[in-house]
Structures are given as structure tokens and as C-alpha cells.
Amino acid sequence: MKRRSFMLVLAAGGAVIALPGCDAMPSTATAPWLAPGATETDPRLRALSWALLAPNPHNLQSWVADIREPGLIRLSVDLQRLLPATDPPHRQVLIGCGAFLELLCQAAAQQGQRAEVTLLPEGEYAAGGVDARPFATVRLSADASVQPDPLFAAVPLRRTNRAPYTAKVPDTQALLHLAAAAARPGITLRSSTDATKVQRLRELAIAGYRVEFGNAATWTESANFMRVGAAAVAAEPSGVAVTGTMAWFGRQLGMLSPEALRRTDGVAARTAIDSSTEAATHTHAWAWLSSADNSRRTQIEAGRAYMRTDLAAAQVGLAIHPNSQVLQEFEAMSTLYDRFHAEVGVAQPARVQMFVRLGYAARPEPAPRRPLGRLVRA
Ligand SMILES: Cc1cc2nc3c(=O)[nH]c(=O)nc-3n(C[C@H](O)[C@H](O)[C@H](O)COP(=O)(O)O)c2cc1C
Numbered sequence: 248m249k250r251r252s253f254m255l256v257l258a259a260g261g262a263v264i265a266l267p268g269c270d271a272m273p274s275t276a277t278a279p280w281l282a283p284g285a286t287e288t289d290p291r292l293r294a295l296s297w298a299l300l301a302p303n304p305h306n307l308q309s310w311v312a313d314i315r316e317p318g319l320i321r322l323s324v325d326l327q328r329l330l331p332a333t334d335p336p337h338r339q340v341l342i343g344c345g346a347f348l349e350l351l352c353q354a355a356a357q358q359g360q361r362a363e364v365t366l367l368p369e370g371e372y373a374a375g376g377v378d379a380r381p382f383a384t385v386r387l388s389a390d391a392s393v394q395p396d397p398l399f400a401a402v403p404l405r406r407t408n409r410a411p412y413t414a415k416v417p418d419t420q421a422l423l424h425l426a427a428a429a430a431r432p433g434i435t436l437r438s439s440t441d442a443t444k445v446q447r448l449r450e451l452a453i454a455g456y457r458v459e460f461g462n463a464a465t466w467t468e469s470a471n472f473m474r475v476g477a478a479a480v481a482a483e484p485s486g487v488a489v490t491g492t493m494a495w496f497g498r499q500l501g502m503l504s505p506e507a508l509r510r511t512d513g514v515a516a517r518t519a520i521d522s523s524t525e526a527a528t529h530t531h532a533w534a535w536l537s538s539a540d541n542s543r544r545t546q547i548e549a550g551r552a553y554m555r556t557d558l559a560a561a562q563v564g565l566a567i568h569p570n571s572q573v574l575q576e577f578e579a580m581s582t583l584y585d586r587f588h589a590e591v592g593v594a595q596p597a598r599v600q601m602f603v604r605l606g607y608a609a610r611p612e613p614a615p616r617r618p619l620g621r622l623v624r625a
Contacts, residue, residue, distance in 0.1 A: 279299060291387055294362075298312075302553070307325075324337065328340070345382075345548060347550070359389060359391060367383070406566075408610065411530075437591070439534075442531075465575075529606070531606055533602065538598060587599070
């Protein structure tokens with residue numbers, strides 16, 4: 248929430264006094280980040296405790312882990328946690344599930360467990376959407392020869408960082424490190440720090456915010472997943488957390504009621520466009536993960552590649568922030584989708600799966616996560 252908007256309201260006669268720490272992030276919501284799995288004895292539960300820290304669209308955490316068969320983890324998409332307006336084919340949700348799978352495998356390796364992964368063991372989902380069949384099964388077995396992944400040490404440091412970035416431009420070495428880390432079958436990471444190219448990509452990203460946040464169906468969907476204030480975040484530690492003193496002010500002034508949030512001409516939608524535009528303006532490097540095709544298997548691989556990119560960024564102190572708007576498949580975005588793909592020179596059947604800002608900024612607090620018990624079926 249922009250300070251200026253609240254100051255204007257206050258100047259117009261609002262008499263509200265906020266105490267420091269009002270609506271601070273509740274510690275229970277970020278507890279899963281502290282010593283994940285330390286109290287678990289089953290290696291599957293230890294690994295799953297780390298996997299749930301994966302990045303995922305709107306922080307919906309759309310994953311379910313069935314561990315009823317000994318030694319096996321059966322992973323499926325939580326069909327109650329989809330974004331039909333913003334992500335009609337459930338591609339982004341599946342990318343989040345791929346990120347979860349990558350972290351699960353890294354956490355297993357860390358404890359000397361070999362993870363044997365079978366993707367889509369009961370068949371591919373239709374192009375139109377995912378279903379109740381698993382996206383992967385993972386069989387764990389103790390194996391002293393398994394090597395830990397050096398990226399794993401960066402998990403506690405990783406964040407999605409939506410802040411404006413400093414003027415420092417990421418160097419070639421850092422970008423090559425990310426490209427090497429991202430390598431997964433059929434997936435390639437490319438990036439640009441060329442000022443002209445960066446500006447053209449910035450303009451496309453900004454146009455994308457205007458379309459997504461100005462569209463009633465997509466904005467309402469996002470607004471419905473906003474948790475405003477500490478109590479709401481503690482009650483449901485998924486979705487987009489709106490916390491801090493400004494959230495407190497907004498609540499007191501009635502500017503963040505569910506109805507106000509859903510308005511495309513309301514303060515929340517306008518603030519989303521303004522703050523995203525400000526962040527894009529302070530961006531000097533963009534990167535994109537492209538894939539040779541758009542199969543469901545490839546989308547899961549893209550998630551694994553994004554997880555690795557995100558960890559590699561944390562390792563070298565780079566902030567990272569997906570900007571998914573121009574990649575989305577709803578009708579109103581189709582012109583920008585085509586313009587963006589032409590700009591980066593990716594043509595069908597290839598496509599871009601992730602588009603991100605890269606740069607430098609102070610690390611934000613971790614995002615909420617649901618506790619392990621909420622995603623495990625035992
Ligand atoms: C497929 C995918 C798409 C995403 N798109 C966006 C986006 O467009 N804008 C954004 O701010 N964050 C985006 N994110 C980041 C998530 O919002 C973020 O991972 C989630 O809120 C959890 O926060 P964390 O990454 O800091 O743990 C995306 C993440 C994934 C995996």
C-alpha cells in the first residue's frame with residue numbers, strides 16, 4: 248500500500264493513530280521457515296517440510312502429498328487452489344508444483360536419500376486443465392552415494408523480491424551462474440542487461456500489469472486471495488499477505504474491505520499498478536525461461552528450472568521477481584503475449600514459461616506457508 252495514498256486520506260481528515268508493529272507478519276505464518284523438518288523422523292516428511300518453501304503462483308501452495316504407501320510420495324495438484332481466470336490452463340500452478348518437486352529432491356539428497364521420480368505416472372493432463380491424477384510420484388531410498396546439491400544451502404535465503412532494485416547491473420558472471428543452474432531437459436534461461444532491450448521489456452511488463460490488474464475477472468481473483476492484516480494471515484497462511492502499518496491504516500479506514508479490494512478502480516488495484524511500475528522502472532536486468540514445447544512434463548521441468556534459478560540467485564545475492572502477466576493465457580492478454588514472444592524471439596511450439604526481474608535490493612521477510620500437516624495425506 249502506498250504511503251502517499253494513506254497520507255492523503257489522513258490529510259483529508261482521518262484521525263487514526265497506528266502503533267509500531269501493527270499488523271506485523273504473525274510468527275506462526277512464517278514458522279515453517281525455521282528448522283524445517285527438524286522434529287520429523289520419516290525422511291519423506293523431512294523432505295516435504297523443505298519442499299513447501301518453494302515459490303508458487305499467488306502463494307496458493309497448490310500441492311498435496313499422499314504418503315499412505317510406505318516409501319512413496321504421491322504428489323498431486325490441490326484442485327481447490329487454482330486460478331482459473333489468471334491461469335486458465337493451470338500452467339503456472341503446475342510450474343509451482345515443479346518447483347516443489349525440485350526442492351523435495353534436493354532435500355532428500357541432503358539426507359542421503361535417492362529420489363526416484365516418475366512424472367505423470369497415470370498420464371498427461373489435458374491441455375485445458377489439470378485433474379486429480381498425480382503430477383509425480385517420488386520413491387525415496389537410502390543411498391550413501393547420493394550427492395547433496397550445493398544450491399540447497401540457499402533455501403533459507405530465497406525470497407520473491409518485489410521491491411525496486413538499485414542501479415547496480417547484474418554482471419555476466421552472475422547471469423551465467425543462473426543460466427547454468429537453470430539447465431533442465433528442454434529448458435533454457437536467457438537474460439538481458441542491454442539498456443535498449445531492458446527498456447522494451449519494461450514497457451511490455453508495465454503494459455501487462457495494466458491488463459491483469461485492470462481486468463475485472465483477473466483482478467477479482469487476485470483480490471479474493473489477499474489476506475489483509477495479521478489475524479487474517481495467521482488464520483490462512485497462503486495467498487497474498489498484506490501486513491504492516493500501512494495495512495493497519497487501510498483496514499481502519501475501510502479501504503481494504505473485501506469489496507474495496509475487488510474494485511479495479513479502487514486503491515488496492517491502483518497501488519498494485521503503481522508499485523509494480525515503480526519496481527519495473529528500477530529494473531536493469533530481465534531473464535526468461537523458455538521451453539522447446541508446452542507439454543505438461545515440460546511445465547513441471549520449467550518449475551524445477553525456476554526453483555534452481557531462484558536458489559542460484561539467492562546464492563549470489565541477486566533479488567528475483569517473476570512478472571508473469573505477459574505469459575498468461577486469458578484472452579485480454581493475447582496481444583501482449585504475442586508481442587513479448589516476438590521481442591524475445593521465441594516462436595511456437597517453443598514458448599516462455601517464466602519472465603523475471605533480476606537485481607539488487609534488501610531481502611524481504613519470508614512469505615507465509617501453511618504447516619506441513621495441511622498438505623500431507625497420511
Ligand atoms: C509460476 C509462478 C508465477 C509467479 N508469478 C508472479 C507474478 O507475476 N508476480 C509476483 O509478484 N510473483 C509471482 N510469483 C511469485 C509468487 O508470488 C511467490 O513465490 C509466492 O508469493 C511465495 O513467496 P516466496 O517466493 O517469497 O516464498 C510467481 C511464482 C511462480 C512459481
